[in-house]
Each structure stands twice: as C-alpha cells, then as structure tokens.
Amino acid sequence: MRDPVFDTVIEYLKGVGPQRADTIKKELHLFTFRDLLRYFPFRYIDKTQFFSIAQAKQSDLSAQIVVKMLQFEEVGTKFKRRLVAKVEDSSGQLELVWFKGIRWIKPKLQIGKSYTIYGKVTQYNGKFNMTHPDIAEINGKPETKGLQPVYHSSEKLNTKGLNSKGFETVIANCLNKVHGRISENIPEFILNQYNLINREMAFRQVHFPDDETSLAKAKFRLKFEELLFVQLELLMTKQLVQKKYKGQVFDQLGPYFNDFFENYLPFELTGAQKRVIKEIRRDMGNGAQMNRLLQGDVGSGKTLVALMVMLIAIGNDCQAALMAPTEILAQQHYETLTSMCKGMKLRIELLTGSVKKSARKPIHEGLENGDIHILIGTHALLEDAVKFKNLGLVVIDEQHRFGVAQRARLWHKNSIPPHILVMTATPIPRTLAMTLYGDLDVSIIDELPPGRKPIKTVHYYESARLKLFGFIEEQIAEGRQVYIVYPLIDESEKLDLKNLSEGFESIERRFPKPDYQVSVVHGKMKPENKDYEMQLFAQGKTNIMVATTVIEVGVNVPNASVMVIENAERFGLSQLHQLRGRVGRGAKQSYCILMSDYKLSKDGKVRLETMVRTNDGFEISEVDLKLRGPGNLMGTQQSGVLDLKIADLAKDQAILSAARRAAIELLEDDPSLKKIENRELGIQLMYQMKNRPNWSRIS
Ligand code: ADP
Ligand code: MG
DSSP: OOSGGGGSBGGGSTTTHHHHHHHHHHHHOOOBHHHHHTOOOSEEEEESSOBOHHHHHHOSSOEEEEEEEEEEEEESOGGGOEEEEEEEETTEEEEEEESSOHHHHGGGOOTTOEEEEEEOOEEETTEEEEESOEEEEOOSSOOOOEEEEEOOOOHHHHHTTOSHHHHHHHHHHHHHHTTTOOOOOSOHHHHHHTTOOOHHHHHHHHHSOSSHHHHHHHHHHHHHHHHHHHHHHHHHHHHHHHHHOBOOOOOSOHHHHHHIIIIIOOSOOOHHHHHHHHHHHHHHHSSBOOEEEEEEOTTSOHHHHHHHHHHHHHHTTOEEEEEOSSHHHHHHHHHHHHHHTTTSSOOEEEEOTTSOHHHHHHHHHHHHHTOOOEEEESGGGGSTTOOOSOEEEEEEESGGGSOHHHHHHHHTTSSSOOEEEEEESSOOOHHHHHHHSTTSEEEEEOOOOTTOOOOEEEEEEGGGHHHHHHHHHHHHHTTOEEEEEOOOOGGGHHHHHHHHHHHHHHHHHHSOTTTOOEEEEOTTSOHHHHHHHHHHHHTTOOSEEEEOGGGOSSOOOTTEEEEEETTGGGSOHHHHHHHHTTSSOSSSOOEEEEEEOSOOOHHHHHHHHHHHHOOOHHHHHHHHHHHHOGGGSTTGGGSGGGGOSSOOTTTOHHHHHHHHHHHHHHHHHOTTOOSGGGHHHHHHHHHHHHTSOSGGGTO
16 A cells, blocks of 8 residues: 555544544554554444344344334333333344433334344343344335444543444545555466455455455455565565575584584484484575574473584584573573583583673683683673674574564674574464564474373362372372472562462471472572572472472473472463473473362363373464464564454464465565566565564574
C-alpha cells in the first residue's frame, strides 16, 4: 500500500475526528488508513441464514430467527425491572428478555408485527428465552445480512462510541475512501499458482464477507501475503549475509582439536554430535560468515560440541568466546571446559559481572594480546572494554535470554565478523523455526548420549504427599539426590518465598539433620551464598535441594535423579521441560513428579498430561505453541513474528509452507526482485525491511 492515501491519518475519516482518533491511537496504536484496514475482525456473526425457533432451541450457537410479536410487558420492581416479550413462529414460541435499555427497546415493539431477532437461546427455570437479542423490524421480505464482522474494542473506545458496530462504520468509510486503490503486490503467476484472490477484494471481503467461502478466500490471500513477505525478508537477508559478510576461513581442524580428540575426549561422541560438528566445520571453512542455530534437547551434549568447534577456531589462530545467560551457568561451563581440557596448553578465562576490577585487567590484556584462547562469560563479555586480538567464533548458550541488541554488539568485536553459533535447548516448532530463523542454518542434535533411561513422569495431587516423601526417602537411601522446585511468580514474590520457606521447613521436619542435608536456593540470595549451596549439592554433600526456578537452566548434577515440581500447574510447558531436564543425566533411572492442586484450568491439565505422556521436546513445543500462540514463546518477542496481523503460526502451517515455497521460487528466478512482474513486491519488501530493526542479522 504505497499510495499516499494510505498514509492519511484516521482523524480525517468521516465518523472519527480528532478525539476519537486520539483514543484509537492510544488504545490500539492505529494511526493511518493503512493501519485501520489491517485492523481485522476477530470473529463474525453469522446472519447468512434463518433458523426456526425449534432449531434455535436445539443449538448452542447464536441464531437469527424471523418472529411475530405476540405480547410484551415490563415486569418486576425498580431494581429487578425487565422487559419481557413473547414471540412465535410456525415451530413454537420464545421469550425475549431485556434488563437494560428498556427505554429504547420498548417503543420499537408492536404486537402483531414481524421482526428478525438474533441471539443465543438459553433455558432458564425450564423456559426457553433469549436475553438482549439484536432486534430489527421487518419491512417487506426478510433479508439475510451475510457475515457481520466483530472487532475488538475496549472500555475507553466504547465510551467514545467505538464499539464493534462503531468500528464497522469507520472501516466501511475507510474502504469507500480507498476504493480502487488497494493495488496488487503479488505477481500474477503466483496469484494463479496458489489460487489467490486479488488484494482489494481480499480486504473488502475480510471486513464484510458475503459468505463463508468468500471469507475463507480473503483470509487465505491475506495470510499468504503476510507470510510471503516474512519469508522473502528472511531469505533475502540470508542471501545478503552470504554475499556481503565474508567470514574467516578455518581450513583445518588444527592441532588443538586433534590433540583433544586423541587424548582428552571423555567419551565417544554420539552420531548426532559427530554430524553437527561436521556441519559446523564445513560452514566455518567456506569463506562466508556462519550464522548457525544448534538445537538439541536438554542433556543432548551441546557443551562438548561447543568446546570442540571452539578448538577448531583456536587451531586456526583465532580466539573463541562462550556466552551464557547467568553467572551460575558461565561458572559451570568454565569448570566443565577447564577440567575437560586439563593438561592441554590452553588459557581459558571466566569473565562475569562479579569478577573484580583488579582481576579484570589481566583478562583484558590477555584478550588483546591473544594469550587467552577461550573466554567464557555472561553479558559482561559485551562491554566495550573487552577487546580481542582476533575473535573468530562466538558460541551463545540458551540464546533466548539475550536481547538482539546485545548480540549485535558481538558482531562488531572483530574486523571480520566472528562466526556465530547459537545453542538452544528450547526446541522450536518447525513452523516457528522457519519464520524466526529462516535466515539461519540449523543443526539438530536429535540423539541423547547412550545409556540414558527415559525419565518417568507422574502427576500427583496433594493426597499423595506421604507417598512422595516415602519415595524420596528410598531414593536417598540408594544414594541419589533430589530437587524440589517451587514456582516464583513476580507479582506475589513475598507469597512465593513464604511457600518456599514453608516447604523447606516441612521438608526439614520430614528429613531431619543429621541424617539428611537439605539446602535452599532462591533468587533473592546473595550470589556467593547461592553458589555455595549449589556447589554443595553438585558435590553430593546435600541430599535435597529446595529451590525456585533459579536452577532451571543448564545446571548439571548427574547423580540427581528426582525432580519434584510443586504447584506444577503454575509453570509453562517449556519451563517444566527444562526443569525435568535437570535429572536423567546419569545412568540411573530418573523421575519427575508433578505436584498440583485439585483445581486445574483446562490448559493446566493439558500441560501436565503432555509432560506425563512424552519426553520429546519438539512434541512439547508444538503443544506449547498451540496453547499459547507464538507471541509468548521464547525468542519470538524480538522478531517480526509478533507483527503478524492475520496469520497464526499455530494454525496456518500449510499456508506458511506454501508461502515459503513461493518465496524460494521467486528468488531463485529473480534474486533481487527486479523483474518487471516482481517489482511491486520488491519495492514493498524494501520499504518493510527499512522500517524494521535489524533483528534478522544474527538471530
Ligand atoms: P546440554 O545439551 O543440555 O547442554 P550437556 O552438554 O550439559 O547437555 O551434556 C549433558 C551431559 O551429557 C553431561 O554430563 C555431558 O558430560 C554428557 N555427555 C555429553 N556428550 C556425551 C557423550 N557423547 N557420551 C556420554 N555422555 C555425554
Ligand atoms: Mg547446556
């Protein structure tokens, strides 16, 4: 919509004016005609057909009926006053009831006249009635009205007369104003190939559909267009990156990798680990800068892969950095990597926010003169003071915790941008990955190290608590360790801490000293105390760790075999899956026990059932996407996915695949969209890309 008419601000529209325009801007962030036309109805009222009273009584849905007025009267006293009317058609009788607006409705009613009414029939005290129906007098032949759009409104908008009906009028006015000017932007051969209706028709029909079929076609066209643009943007960015950004060429595995592989490798690599190392190696050797996503479920052994590819970088005279989202994780990576590489001539350093100033200086120097091979840290790595001699590879662990801007800063740490490997343990549904990371190459570790037994998951209600304690006792007697996790939800942090400390006390009563050691960890503790408790647990000195979700990410204690999650219904699916991933890391059978209230929401129930049914992170992420929609999933906040106005990634997978196919075909034939038939598409795409933050460059 490049025609300047679409830039017209909405206050110039008939029926809007400055005051209403102001409220619309504040409440809905709609400024121009373009914005308004993209304010799509969220549902439709079906007035395409008439029902009989008898049919409507059988149905749970709203129905449109033609009726004759038999009688009406106001009944009840002051506060319980209501207007009751009796109507009939050939199939039976029905009562209509109004509690409000009696003054307006009553004068419209006349005995013996015909009306169309619209509403839901419900049963009250054995009688069928319809409360607050839409009602309109019929003059002549009853006419169907098609599908009526329903728009989201708000209390503030309502008071300004902008309820759904109000929007209907405003949008109808807007459509009149732009009549004939919503120009086509998709080339004709694509329209034909994918059976798409033209653009102006699609906008008209999505707001004011003639019938279900036209509505479906309009929605398909608009969703396709929206997703086509996202895909084109991603694919073009990818082309651009590959062309423009040269990367360092790592043409050998190098001495460090080989030494490690021959002398230090702690266990045989899994097939999946070997495969992804090969993929990454190939990517770092072909002259272009690597942007790769490494997906692998919790416990699949991503850390070892990270280390080995960093060793390749070092063997090619570069430095490498590993960035983790929390201090604890960075610390743990540091310990894991230094112990794995013990004996090798390698300098590995840790840099986090809590490293003292005096200790920083030698690190800064070592980085600048190239003495330090691997730097591990948190976002402290991004500070300007941190300069490398030649940074060749950055590995980012648990990528979703980093903002885009933070990642962009890494890019500039070297004259030739470093290769980037983003690791995530939060599996992303295929459709979402295609949209979020369409510009990234993806490697997947789809195999767990051998000898792991699948974690057994059960869901218990409070009544099973004694059984739970008995089970914990048995496991500890066998030498295992136990996590007990409490939810922490920001608004009621105090309450949650109370839950946690009460839980802790009851556990200590049941598992008293000196026979048992119980520790507690939560986010309000000083980092050093937290680390101390974590260390004790990691060393096997405590039996039970009572904690909030601070342990969610990455912590690795193979001897821990039981994960108890209290109030499990309060956690999201991906969080539950992450928590469960803390156990099942050793050779012993592990268990995850989900404790919950008796009262469960529908979604809560689905979440717990899903956890009990499967250990597969991808399956879980699909369910999560269906339950919550893409906007709430990790990683989506930073991308264009949230701008989607009409497509729904959870439901429109088929359309997405089609749009992606079309985008690939288009670009294969015309990489910069310069051909005459693609020009409009190309121009609009450039316009869109220019107006968006450059998130797609890295993530
Ligand atoms: P994640 O992918 O969740 O980061 P980690 O890298 O922490 O997983 O690995 C989980 C555990 O599996 C660690 O204890 C690690 O030492 C072990 N591990 C990794 N690779 C292998 C392998 N090939 N064989 C056996 N154990 C492995
Ligand atoms: Mg990890």
